Amino acid sequence: MELKIENMTCGGCARSVTKAIQSVDPDAKVEADPAARTVKVDTTAPGIxxxxxxxxxxxxxxSDR
Structure with a gap:
């Protein structure tokens, strides 16, 4: 799943986004790209x-798509 996060602009934001996602699914693999303002998530949790x-x-x- 790829998500667009317009106000994720720095590494600190990326860490906060990762922490939030992993609060729903601790095993989620998160690749945050603050420069592109996107995050790729490999998770079993529903997107909503x-x-x-x-x-x-x-x-x-x-959703980026």
Missing amino acids: ALRRVLDEAGYPAT
Whole structure:
């Protein structure tokens, strides 16, 4: 799954996004790219759960596709 996160602009943001995603699925593999403002997630969690937790963390996400 690839998500676009417009306000993820630095490494600190990327760490916060990763932490939020792993709060839903501790085994998720997360590749955050602050320069492109995207995150690739390999997870079994539903996308809606990830978007919800990212919204709560202050990093609203949209599907990149």
